[in-house]
Amino acid sequence: MHRRHLLAASAAAATGIALSAKATAQTADDGTQASFDTVMAFMGAMGGGDMETMGTLMADDMVWQNEGDPDLPWIGTWEGKETIFGFLGTFSQNVQVTHWENQDAFASGDTVAVFGRMKLLLTGSGAETDEFSFALRAKVRDGQVVLWNWFEDSFAVSQAFHAT
Numbered sequence: 001m002h003r004r005h006l007l008a009a010s011a012a013a014a015t016g017i018a019l020s021a022k023a024t025a026q027t028a029d030d031g032t033q034a035s036f037d038t039v040m041a042f043m044g045a046m047g048g049g050d051m052e053t054m055g056t057l058m059a060d061d062m063v064w065q066n067e068g069d070p071d072l073p074w075i076g077t078w079e080g081k082e083t084i085f086g087f088l089g090t091f092s093q094n095v096q097v098t099h100w101e102n103q104d105a106f107a108s109g110d111t112v113a114v115f116g117r118m119k120l121l122l123t124g125s126g127a128e129t130d131e132f133s134f135a136l137r138a139k140v141r142d143g144q145v146v147l148w149n150w151f152e153d154s155f156a157v158s159q160a161f162h163a164t
Helices: 002-015 030-047 049-058 081-093 154-160
Strands: 058-068 078-079 093-110 113-122 134-140 144-152
Touching: 030 049, 030 093, 030 134, 030 144, 049 058, 049 081, 049 144, 049 154, 078 081, 078 113, 113 154, 144 154
Parallel strands: 058 144
Antiparallel strands: 058 078, 093 113, 113 134, 134 144
């Protein structure tokens, strides 16, 4: 599978083992816990470069939104599995995650929020960001991710991307 090769090398190093760390929602009903587990499984698959599992956890109409500097080729909105896998190939060609730490995660119904710290190496420039905060808002429907709304310090990332 071509997309597996595009993302696997970067994703495994990128998001690493920390993504697959076992976490649970506190005092959650079954639906909330299921949403939480789906998002954590998706993050774990992404961190391990397991595109097949990611694909099974993605709704056909999934929307992936990366907020930030529009000059970065991975900032924007992508809709549908194949379009998202194409975007992930672009991301993996440009970015290597060198540090990842989930710090907090919460779920309520179909919505999951994850907050943490990370560092990136921008492969084109060779520059690395300082550690910065990230936030994720994800939504789940019928055991699949339908929304992945990502927020990061795009100023720091943009500076590293454009470094000469």
